[in-house]
Amino acid sequence: MPLPRVRLSAVTFALGLPLAACAPDSVRNFEAKGFNQYVDRIQNTCADTRLGTHAVGEWLRTGSDESDSEYVYWLDQTSRLYYQRIDVPAYRASIAGAMGGDKINAEALDCIVRLLPPNRPYRPSGVAW
Secondary structure (H helix, E strand, C coil), X not given: CCCCHHHHHHHHHHHHHHHHHHCCHHHHCCCCHHHXXXXXXXXXXXXXXXXXXXXXXXXXXXXXXXXXXXXXXXXHHHHHHHCCCCCHHHHHHHHHHHCCCHHHHHHHXXXXXXXXXXXXXXXXXXXXX
């Protein structure tokens, strides 16, 4: 017997809740307008740079699926940088460590850091940490 629509929605919500709690801040918060604008600027300004084997502009334009752990990791770490949960040296070290070293990624990392807004928030609007 099929579940009533209301009950099915509640079950779906309950099952999705733990997954949402593990998602990067940028994925959880649809109101992250400042962060989204920052990523758009990275996509446009840093398009010809490379992170690991990825051309930044193409990588961000086409997005990724959930199996692309480098993309998910980059998005999470970049969100942490934007919301001041990690500093620039920690960000650079984490991305370089995950994507083949600092030297190969230096141009992209320099570009990403250069685009950081000076007065960025400490958290997405509507999110309490």
